[in-house]
Amino acid sequence: MILRSCGDRAILVEYFDLAETMAFFASLRVSAPEDVEELVPAARTILVRHNGNSDSVAAWIRATEPADRAAAPATEPGVIAVHYDGADLADVAEATGLTTREVILAHTEQVWTVAFAGFAPGFGYLVGTDDRLHVPRRATPRTTVPAGSVGLAGEFSGVYPRSSPGGWQLIGHTETVLWDIERTPPALLQPGTTFRFEQV
Structure with a gap:
């Protein structure tokens, strides 16, 4: 993954492909700390909007493991x-x-x-x-x-x-x-x- 600053309140995370993006988004959305205000996924990126604590948010992003896409949905579709x-x-x-x-x-x-x-x-x-x-x-x-x-x-x-x-x-x-x-x-x-x- 590649992390890029987007101003002082967002980080754009670039992934290899859609499958990787979806796997990481599934993990990020359930483990987001209070510093994170919004996650905006796209085909190969996730924009992480935060409260300004970019170092903490970047460390959390790097430490997050991708979810298993083969796992059953957490809720009924x-x-x-x-x-x-x-x-x-x-x-x-x-x-x-x-x-x-x-x-x-x-x-x-x-x-x-x-x-x-x-x-x-x-x-x-x-x-x-x-x-x-x-x-x-x-x-x-x-x-x-x-x-x-x-x-x-x-x-x-x-x-x-x-x-x-x-x-x-x-x-x-x-x-x-x-x-x-x-x-x-x-x-x-x-x-x-x-x-x-x-x-x-």
């Missing part, structure tokens, strides 16, 4: 109900060599972990354990993707929290609200939490 009627479902089946039914089963029969958030408020990048669903983004992005659309891109699955442009392969949609400013926290998909998709 949440559930997102999905109608598997996406415009790209057949294309995903063709790209993966699966039937559409097998695509749906592969999506619903695994636990997904929110690796990090980004793109839009409430959008979480979910990582699963079954690599059969790794597919490229669409060659031509759509100018409008409806809110609630469930998609795949690379190693990730995600749900569009609002209507926006997007290039993910759409396999279904959900009525689950991903972003609600009246909820605490507003985003349903918090980094480090786990979810299952359930066919309606």
